[in-house]
Amino acid sequence: MLGRTMHGIDYDHLHDEIVVPQQFGQAILIFKGSARGEEPPVRVIQGSKTRLIAMDRLAVDPYNDEIYVPEGDAVLVFDRKANGNVAPKRVLEGPNTGFTAAGTVAIDHVRNLLVVGASLPEGDGSQLAIFDRTASGNVKPKRVISGPKARLGNPGNMRVHPELG
Numbered sequence: 386m387l388g389r390t391m392h393g394i395d396y397d398h399l400h401d402e403i404v405v406p407q408q409f410g411q412a413i414l415i416f417k418g419s420a421r422g423e424e425p426p427v428r429v430i431q432g433s434k435t436r437l438i439a440m441d442r443l444a445v446d447p448y449n450d451e452i453y454v455p456e457g458d459a460v461l462v463f464d465r466k467a468n469g470n471v472a473p474k475r476v477l478e479g480p481n482t483g484f485t486a487a488g489t490v491a492i493d494h495v496r497n498l499l500v501v502g503a504s505l506p507e508g509d510g511s512q513l514a515i516f517d518r519t520a521s522g523n524v525k526p527k528r529v530i531s532g533p534k535a536r537l538g539n540p541g542n543m544r545v546h547p548e549l550g
Contacts, residue, residue, distance in 0.1 A: 393442030393489070397465070402427070404445050404452060411437045413452060413463070432470025436461055448494040449518070455487035460501055462521075477501075479523025483514055492518060498527075 395404045401418035405426075412431035416424065431437065436456060444453045450465040451474075459478035463471065477499070484503030488511075491500045497518040504511055512531035516524065 393444075395443055395445045397445045397447045399447035400465070402445075404443060406440050406443045406454065408439060408441045411435070411439075413437065413443065413454070428466070428468040430463055430467050430469070430471060434470045434472040435463075436473060436476070442489050444490045444492055446492040446494055446518075449492075451492075453490045453492060453499065455490050455501065455503075458482075458485050458487065460487050460490055460499070475519070475521040477516065477520050477522070477524070481523045481525045482516075483526055483529060484512065494518070501526075 393406055396402075396418070397404060403416040403418055403420065405414040405416065407414050410431065412429055413435075414426040415428040415430075416426050430452075436459070437454065438456060440454050440456045442455055445451075445465065446453065447465070452463045452465055452467075454461040454463070454473075459476050461473040462475040462477070463473055482501075484501060486504035487501050488504065489502040491502075492498070493500070499516045499518045499520060501514045501516065502511060503514060512529055514526040515528040515530075516526050
């Protein structure tokens with residue numbers, strides 16, 4: 386069961402925290418990096434205001450203190466220090482985004498980019514939609530990578546390494 390409920394665990398190396406999407410509990414659990422045994426999370430984002438329903442991946446941006454969660458046809462952005470039943474601080478969603486099923490996200494804090502791996506609206510494969518990191522609402526991506534020559538398949542978990550390029 387562990388593999389089905391926690392696909393996209395992320396580690397915040399700046400704040401030494403482990404951030405876990407808990408799909409069945411519709412929650413984000415934040416643990417100290419040094420947690421052991423039955424230690425409880427230090428923060429839990431959960432409740433009706435969060436819009437968390439069936440997420441299984443997330444990405445932490447420790448430089449801008451944000452947690453990004455792909456959730457259906459939206460990307461929810463929470464304050465990294467949020468706790469309890471809190472609404473996202475930003476939501477990226479709508480027909481102009483070009484995706485109907487956001488599956489994974491990655492953040493480039495150097496170039497201020499958000500990369501969303503998503504299914505195409507017609508169900509014809511996958512794409513990488515690249516937005517400004519602070520994009521909100523129904524906005525078009527800056528760039529899109531898709532098509533048969535891109536050979537994306539299912540993007541799964543992604544990671545951007547801005548310090549390498």
